[in-house]
Amino acid sequence: MKQGPCSEEDCFSLLKQFEHVLESDPLIDEVGFIHPSQFIMLDEEASSSNVYQNEVQPNNGTSRKFWNKDHKLGISTDILVQLCKYAKHVFLLALDEYKCHGNISCSPCTPESEVMKHSQAVLLLSSDFGTAWNARKLILSKKDQLSAFTEELRLSGLILSNSPKSESTWSHRRWIIKMISQRFSTPQEIITKESELVESIGERSKMNYRAWYHRCWLVSYMEIEQRLMLKILESLYVKGGNAYDKSEARKIWKEELDWNKELVERYVGREALWLHRRFLSLNWIMYFACNDSDVSPEPGESIIINEEIAIFIDNEIQLLESSMTVPDTKFEDFQAQALHAAVYMLWLTKKMPELWRMLEEKLGTEKVKCVMSTIALERPSLLHHLVNV
Amino acid sequence: MADKLVADKHLRYILNLMAEKKKESFESVVMDHLRMNGAYWGLTTLSLLDKLGSVSEDEVVSWVMTCQHESGGFAGNTGHDPHVLYTLSAVQILALFDKLNILDVEKVSNYIAGLQNEDGSFSGDIWGEVDTRFSYIAICCLSILKCLDKINVKKAVDYIVSCKNLDGGFGCSPGAESHAGQIFCCVGALAITGNLHRVDKDLLGWWLCERQDYESGGLNGRPEKLPDVCYSWWVLSSLIMIDRVHWIEKAKLVKFILDSQDMDNGGISDRPSYTVDIFHTYFGVAGLSLLEYPGVKTIDPAYALPVHVINRILFTK
Numbered sequence: 001m002k003q004g005p006c007s008e009e010d011c012f013s014l015l016k017q018f019e020h021v022l023e024s025d026p027l028i029d030e031v032g033f034i035h036p037s038q039f040i041m042l043d044e045e046a047s048s049s050n051v052y053q054n055e056v057q058p059n060n061g062t063s064r065k066f067w068n069k070d071h072k073l074g075i076s077t078d079i080l081v082q083l084c085k086y087a088k089h090v091f092l093l094a095l096d097e098y099k100c101h102g103n104i105s106c107s108p109c110t111p112e113s114e115v116m117k118h119s120q121a122v123l124l125l126s127s128d129f130g131t132a133w134n135a136r137k138l139i140l141s142k143k144d145q146l147s148a149f150t151e152e153l154r155l156s157g158l159i160l161s162n163s164p165k166s167e168s169t170w171s172h173r174r175w176i177i178k179m180i181s182q183r184f185s186t187p188q189e190i191i192t193k194e195s196e197l198v199e200s201i202g203e204r205s206k207m208n209y210r211a212w213y214h215r216c217w218l219v220s221y222m223e224i225e226q227r228l229m230l231k232i233l234e235s236l237y238v239k240g241g242n243a244y245d246k247s248e249a250r251k252i253w254k255e256e257l258d259w260n261k262e263l264v265e266r267y268v269g270r271e272a273l274w275l276h277r278r279f280l281s282l283n284w285i286m287y288f289a290c291n292d293s294d295v296s297p298e299p300g301e302s303i304i305i306n307e308e309i310a311i312f313i314d315n316e317i318q319l320l321e322s323s324m325t326v327p328d329t330k331f332e333d334f335q336a337q338a339l340h341a342a343v344y345m346l347w348l349t350k351k352m353p354e355l356w357r358m359l360e361e362k363l364g365t366e367k368v369k370c371v372m373s374t375i376a377l378e379r380p381s382l383l384h385h386l387v388n389v
Numbered sequence: 390m391a392d393k394l395v396a397d398k399h400l401r402y403i404l405n406l407m408a409e410k411k412k413e414s415f416e417s418v419v420m421d422h423l424r425m426n427g428a429y430w431g432l433t434t435l436s437l438l439d440k441l442g443s444v445s446e447d448e449v450v451s452w453v454m455t456c457q458h459e460s461g462g463f464a465g466n467t468g469h470d471p472h473v474l475y476t477l478s479a480v481q482i483l484a485l486f487d488k489l490n491i492l493d494v495e496k497v498s499n500y501i502a503g504l505q506n507e508d509g510s511f512s513g514d515i516w517g518e519v520d521t522r523f524s525y526i527a528i529c530c531l532s533i534l535k536c537l538d539k540i541n542v543k544k545a546v547d548y549i550v551s552c553k554n555l556d557g558g559f560g561c562s563p564g565a566e567s568h569a570g571q572i573f574c575c576v577g578a579l580a581i582t583g584n585l586h587r588v589d590k591d592l593l594g595w596w597l598c599e600r601q602d603y604e605s606g607g608l609n610g611r612p613e614k615l616p617d618v619c620y621s622w623w624v625l626s627s628l629i630m631i632d633r634v635h636w637i638e639k640a641k642l643v644k645f646i647l648d649s650q651d652m653d654n655g656g657i658s659d660r661p662s663y664t665v666d667i668f669h670t671y672f673g674v675a676g677l678s679l680l681e682y683p684g685v686k687t688i689d690p691a692y693a694l695p696v697h698v699i700n701r702i703l704f705t706k
Contacts, residue, residue, distance in 0.1 A: 084419065129419075134516060271612045380638070381635060
């Protein structure tokens, strides 16, 4: 997106307008970049009594660059380059001033407030500009009111509305929560709200690693009831650190296994569900299905196949069989399901060599060959090296 | 469909980017905070194509030095805050030009060593964010500078191993989901410190080779995601370090990378028919290097620098 040069005056005016809108509507909860042609459409949709309309109009009658209604802010894409460059430039000057001269000022605009104002503008346009986030951290670390930090959560939430994968923004939020917990103790409400924010962002872009990692990080701040499957496992094996008793953990684990099976049968061909099943099944066999008197095997040791484990494996083999029945080769999902189920079983046999024998007994040589050739179609090199070792 | 690497076009693409003084596109403006990374990607690609001489060494090196902060760390651009991400790229760039001798090694290494935490992990900068990427950066950088003894290597390694997941992969911190980028960092760090025995190579190799999409030949970064050229580096280098690269279909991956080139203007994109950028251009060429594509120099999978550069470092005092 190439844009023409902009005079210093024009840039100054744009930045002033932008910062003015932000200041006059402190409840803005969503920001986005919009093509100039969409402004007309937005104006038509909005009622004519938009109180901000006049304030956002530049005096010289040129076209609108900012749109603000119902606490939503739109920025015209045709000014992004100039605005961003200029805002960065002004921010860096203000930061320099703050670092050199501290917060002393004769005017009502202190160096500190200038840095906060300009960094906010820059970050809304360029959320990964770490130096701007750091400047805010520097200033915030000298504050002792909780409100300053919760306000910062609001701003970063606003930025995430436009840049949900911005790593610097998520990182900044973690810093805020850490500071809040160190200085004010951790109101669980903040943690819960944070978790909900992740969920809402996760809903919109389900594969957002940064968002889900953030939620994972939050776990350490949560009360025990909210902890995840891994923590359950962990707590059983940390000596003396028993948050769950074994029967409770077992019940939860079984529920997870059953639920995963339901999902696997309903959402055909979903790789992630099968991968999760590897984790669930292996740990079920290794830790939960063992009798209380049995000691869980060390890595490398054979697993004693008791009755419960035998039944479990039987059921898994049945699941494999049904998954490999491809009713319609036209749909990729069914073929994917067959592949994932086959690889799942192969993976388990690598962890539990005893499983091979049971597979051959239950399925017979022909069917086992069929399972292997399904894998050979998509992962020939993997199969070749695994089977020949 | 492409059947060869259009190296000359990529060369022109990179040189144009590096010469671009006034930023005119929004993409370049929002990326100028990571110009140091961009420079590393561009210059390493040039080096792999044996064209490093096409840029002005003095200009690049003096610009790099303007990015050094008083703490010893480097920023992504002049006047910005330092971070280990840019510090590694700066050191790697100087290594490419055989100019490590201009560094105050004590200063840079102290900056990095100072970021190690009690539990062995590393923060990215003074603000404390912890991530296994930073562990890799610290170890890689200090290894290049021959100052690994400034950190507690044992604790650093133990921390990385604590980030190992049940699927054999690694995440950004203990318990975080396995991700190919994080895996590269953890495996790379373990390789450099001589700790690859702490990796379950079969288990991880399996997870990694499952990143390949049979249709396109491309690799993704974790299950259910689309293939992307950058994973040609992260997944591939990890596989090579654990000696399991024969578990993927190499020829198909070569085809995927070649198909992702812009045959007219140069540059490589994340997958065929998308817009190119310097990031994917580097990872595409680096991936081809690992796949021993003719005309591309060999790259070290752990240090992410040409082998001749690493040899120069390792075999000189």
